[in-house]
Amino acid sequence: MANGNSKILTVEQEKKLRQPIEDYVGKIQKQIDSLRVDGTDKVISFQNIIDSIKRDRALTKDEKEKEIAKYRSELEKAKSIEAKNKDEVTKLIADAESYLKTHFDRDYYQLVKQSCDQEKAQAKARYSKKTEELKSEHQKIVSKLSDHQEVKDENYVYKNRLFDAKMQLEKELQQIKDRRHAAYTYKYHLIDMLRMSKFTFMESREQKWENYKYTFNRRTFLLRNGLYIAIVLIFIVLCIITPIIKNTPLLTYNNVLNILQQASPRMFLALGVAGLILLTGTDLSIGRMIGMGMTTATIVMHQGINTGSVFGHVFDFTGIPIVGRVILALVMCVLLCTCFTAIAGFFTAKFKMHPFISTMANMLVIFGLVTYATKGVSFGAIELSIPGMIIPKVNGFPTIILWALAAIIVIWFIWNKTTFGKNLYAVGGNPEAAAVSGISVFRVTVGAFILAGILYGFGSWLECARMVGSGSAAYGQGWEMDAIAACVVGGVSFTGGIGKISGVVVGVMIFTALTYSLTILGIDTNLQFVFEGIIILAAVTLDCLKYVQKK
Numbered sequence: 001m002a003n004g005n006s007k008i009l010t011v012e013q014e015k016k017l018r019q020p021i022e023d024y025v026g027k028i029q030k031q032i033d034s035l036r037v038d039g040t041d042k043v044i045s046f047q048n049i050i051d052s053i054k055r056d057r058a059l060t061k062d063e064k065e066k067e068i069a070k071y072r073s074e075l076e077k078a079k080s081i082e083a084k085n086k087d088e089v090t091k092l093i094a095d096a097e098s099y100l101k102t103h104f105d106r107d108y109y110q111l112v113k114q115s116c117d118q119e120k121a122q123a124k125a126r127y128s129k130k131t132e133e134l135k136s137e138h139q140k141i142v143s144k145l146s147d148h149q150e151v152k153d154e155n156y157v158y159k160n161r162l163f164d165a166k167m168q169l170e171k172e173l174q175q176i177k178d179r180r181h182a183a184y185t186y187k188y189h190l191i192d193m194l195r196m197s198k199f200t201f202m203e204s205r206e207q208k209w210e211n212y213k214y215t216f217n218r219r220t221f222l223l224r225n226g227l228y229i230a231i232v233l234i235f236i237v238l239c240i241i242t243p244i245i246k247n248t249p250l251l252t253y254n255n256v257l258n259i260l261q262q263a264s265p266r267m268f269l270a271l272g273v274a275g276l277i278l279l280t281g282t283d284l285s286i287g288r289m290i291g292m293g294m295t296t297a298t299i300v301m302h303q304g305i306n307t308g309s310v311f312g313h314v315f316d317f318t319g320i321p322i323v324g325r326v327i328l329a330l331v332m333c334v335l336l337c338t339c340f341t342a343i344a345g346f347f348t349a350k351f352k353m354h355p356f357i358s359t360m361a362n363m364l365v366i367f368g369l370v371t372y373a374t375k376g377v378s379f380g381a382i383e384l385s386i387p388g389m390i391i392p393k394v395n396g397f398p399t400i401i402l403w404a405l406a407a408i409i410v411i412w413f414i415w416n417k418t419t420f421g422k423n424l425y426a427v428g429g430n431p432e433a434a435a436v437s438g439i440s441v442f443r444v445t446v447g448a449f450i451l452a453g454i455l456y457g458f459g460s461w462l463e464c465a466r467m468v469g470s471g472s473a474a475y476g477q478g479w480e481m482d483a484i485a486a487c488v489v490g491g492v493s494f495t496g497g498i499g500k501i502s503g504v505v506v507g508v509m510i511f512t513a514l515t516y517s518l519t520i521l522g523i524d525t526n527l528q529f530v531f532e533g534i535i536i537l538a539a540v541t542l543d544c545l546k547y548v549q550k551k
Contacts, residue, residue, distance in 0.1 A: 124169070185207070271455050288362070296332050298380070310374055407455065486507035
């Protein structure tokens with residue numbers, strides 16, 4: 001109740017404050033609705049009917065055209081009425097918004113907010129008083145007890161009473177929070193009705209920020225971002241100690257470019273395996289595919305006649321123009337990688353084989369074939385002009401980064417804007433439910449493996465250009481762990497159906513930056529594996545905690 005100098009509003013008082021706003025905007029809304037009846041409302045209705053007819057497979061093409069023509073004439077009439085009333089509607093909306101801008105915050109929301117702040121303070125004061133009373137009562141009771149079991153029972157009762165008091169406080173705080181949030185969003189509810197759900201960019205941002213604050217939970221935030229925060233802090237420490245130990249700054253323009261340059265080919269691998277992890281799978285053959293792709297690309301783009309042989313045959317591609325060799329190398333890399341991933345995908349989808357087994361088999365077959373075919377030798381360098389064609393440096397900027405950026409955009413589009421992407425999430429989340437809803441789990445699984453193979457092929461081709469060749473079967477060993485780890489750290493969950501492209505990008509950048517930083521510091525490579533292992537363990541632990549919390 002509001003009494004004396006209290007700023008706390010009752011429900012009736014709050015309703016009374018809001019009444020003038022409701023009356024003024026409501027009156028305008030009725031005028032707008034009457035102007036929309038024969039115009040906008042019918043336009044929306046007829047457009048929905050036409051869209052429904054277009055999707056109706058029971059109708060023939062002629063029947064569809066006939067039905068659409070009938071409603072299209074009505075649609076045109078409605079549009080003409082809508083256009084006729086547009087200026088009047090716009091004027092009314094402007095009037096209502098002007099009123100809201102002048103009165104909503106000053107005459108309503110700020111008063112509710114002050115009321116909520118005072119309610120919050122009083123709730124906390126009541127809680128403090130209650131805990132003090134419970135503590136005092138508990139101490140009096142304990143002082144009269146001598147039996148150990150009775151003391152133990154009293155302590156248990158005391159803890160329960162404290163817990164009940166805390167739950168009551170949280171309940172009251174949530175009710176206050178709900179009240180303030182409802183008052184804030186009421187303005188956007190009115191605007192939503194006036195403009196038919198059309199908000200400006202800033203209004204959308206304001207609503208998102210308000211919803212974020214309203215739903216914010218510290219525990220959930222730490223579960224989602226605790227690892228990132230810890231890694232950022234570690235990186236800050238490395239930035240501080242590197243100049244002290246090595247007399248050279250870590251966070252320089254050139255170092256940032258080097259990190260991005262090293263991360264670019266690995267981005268393709270992480271994006272590829274992310275789709276498989278989304279399906280609760282993995283890929284252990286990534287490193288070997290990189291070795292196969294590097295070897296293939298080096299053979300095709302080799303500087304002069306190849307020094308090594310493949311199954312006893314020495315290849316000579318010098319008769320093909322440089323551009324043709326570059327394209328051929330890319331095609332061969334993509335073709336070989338896609339072929340092997342498709343095989344693994346087929347066995348995974350057809351026989352319900354775990355990807356761990358199918359991709360491990362791939363790993364062994366690829367390494368065995370490439371090593372046997374090439375006798376394990378390195379094929380040397382590629383034509384020196386090729387890196388300048390594929391990944392030239394423009395004013396010192398390595399354009400290999402743009403390749404990675406293009407891959408990120410394409411895969412983001414596939415995941416978020418295509419039917420295949422939606423099916424990928426559906427199958428990863430619950431394959432049985434996806435199958436019942438008509439989604440082909442087989443096609444989605446094989447498709448994810450094929451997409452991964454294409455990305456591996458591109459990644460190995462770019463890495464060949466970045467390293468100017470030197471392809472061998474052993475190249476890329478351990479890269480599968482880096483790619484999988486980057487996805488896990490980036491929030492792509494092994495429980496399936498959970499993950500974002502932004503998370504994969506962050507994961508790759510974290511591991512590349514950390515490895516680069518530790519290398520500059522002179523940390524032994526073996527110890528770097530220890531750091532990576534700890535980070536992976538922490539990431540998966542947090543992921544499991546999030547999963548348990550949802551369950």
